[in-house]
Amino acid sequence: MNTKRITRGLCAGLFVTSLFAGGVQAAEHEIQIVQYTYTPAELTIKAGDTVTWINGEKRVSHSVFFNATGEESERFFPGERWSRTFDQPGRVEYRCGPHPEMRGVIIVEP
Numbered sequence: 740m741n742t743k744r745i746t747r748g749l750c751a752g753l754f755v756t757s758l759f760a761g762g763v764q765a766a767e768h769e770i771q772i773v774q775y776t777y778t779p780a781e782l783t784i785k786a787g788d789t790v791t792w793i794n795g796e797k798r799v800s801h802s803v804f805f806n807a808t809g810e811e812s813e814r815f816f817p818g819e820r821w822s823r824t825f826d827q828p829g830r831v832e833y834r835c836g837p838h839p840e841m842r843g844v845i846i847v848e849p
């Protein structure tokens with residue numbers, strides 16, 4: 740019984756090690772939302788990276804709506820944030836659900 744447990748732990752350790760050995764290190768990026776503007780409005784990342792939108796407004800809530808898929812975040816309020824990981828390379832255009840004039844694009848490089 741003890742032997743089984745040890746074996747499992749070892750496998751998990753090897754898996755983590757091989758991920759790092761492959762040189763695949765996902766990065767984190769932040770986009771601030773202030774005065775109805777995504778900053779930066781255009782952001783280039785690598786596939787596998789995560790982008791976090793941060794609402795820096797005083798009292799307005801926003802969302803992130805992806806034009807191509809119709810996927811939309813929840814509305815997030817001042818001080819709140821929302822994150823998404825981008826695994827597929829490509830150009831991902833988005834806007835704010837309640838404020839369609841707010842626009843941004845994520846360029847995901849392979």
Ligand SMILES: [Cu+2]
Binds near residue numbers: 775801802836837
């Ligand atoms: Cu908005």
